[in-house]
Amino acid sequence: EAQVTQNPRYLITVTGKKLTVTCSQNMNHEYMSWYRQDPGLGLRQIYYSMNVEVTDKGDVPEGYKVSRKEKRNFPLILESPSPNQTSLYFCASRSVVGELFFGEGSRLTVL
Amino acid sequence: SQQGEEDPQALSIQEGENATMNCSYKTSINNLQWYRQNSGRGLVHLILIRSNEREKHSGRLRVTLDTSKKSSSLLITASRAADTASYFCATDRASSGNMLTFGGGTRLMVKP
Numbered sequence: 370e371a372q373v374t375q376n377p378r379y380l381i382t383v384t385g386k387k388l389t390v391t392c393s394q395n396m397n398h399e400y401m402s403w404y405r406q407d408p409g410l411g412l413r414q415i416y417y418s419m420n421v422e423v424t425d426k427g428d429v430p431e432g433y434k435v436s437r438k439e440k441r442n443f444p445l446i447l448e449s450p451s452p453n454q455t456s457l458y459f460c461a462s463r464s465v466v467g468e469l470f471f472g473e474g475s476r477l478t479v480l
Numbered sequence: 481s482q483q484g485e486e487d488p489q490a491l492s493i494q495e496g497e498n499a500t501m502n503c504s505y506k507t508s509i510n511n512l513q514w515y516r517q518n519s520g521r522g523l524v525h526l527i528l529i530r531s532n533e534r535e536k537h538s539g540r541l542r543v544t545l546d547t548s549k550k551s552s553s554l555l556i557t558a559s560r561a562a563d564t565a566s567y568f569c570a571t572d573r574a575s576s577g578n579m580l581t582f583g584g585g586t587r588l589m590v591k592p
Contacts, residue, residue, distance in 0.1 A: 469515075473522045
């Protein structure tokens with residue numbers, strides 16, 4: 370089954386404690402991206418990657434890092450999380466046609 | 481900044497009625513897509529319409545695109561309670577490389 374898998378689905382952490390949200394896709398898509406979704410602000414793109422070892426900033430990259438060492442994985446790294454990074458995070462991969470396939474989301478709370 | 485803006489922000493209808501949601505955008509696009517999101521879940525792709533297309537159908541969904549007005553509409557015919565969800569338009573801007581930008585969404589409630 371074609372899917373994008375994110376982990377963890379839920380996480381409560383404290384300010385400054387580094388965390389990584391993993392994302393994996395099994396569709397051999399070259400393009401992957403991370404979004405955050407906040408009430409009243411919709412979905413905003415954090416980072417995207419057009420292929421292995423190629424990453425670019427989206428609209429809201431501050432406070433985040435990503436890496437793309439292999440095609441299937443695109444982890445999101447919060448080196449020093451802060452409360453304003455409390456959000457619902459989505460990873461997505463993109464087909465050659467252009468449609469995005471989303472993971473089920475990772476709800477992060479930073480205390 | 482949001483490229484697409486949906487209208488209305490919320491819509492409540494009875495089962496069996498049609499639901500129409502609109503999306504306006506600001507800059508030239510390669511294509512426009514519509515997605516559905518059940519509460520707190522991942523978004524699911526519904527339909528993609530390219531800039532040179534005017535109308536597209538998929539089951540009970542009908543999407544139109546008017547590039548002169550920079551707007552699109554999503555029509556759901558004969559709505560069902562299971563259609564209750566948020567619906568987002570997303571634009572693939574000609575100038576943005578590979579970024580897909582989402583609007584704020586329309587929350588649709590279909591009452592049984």
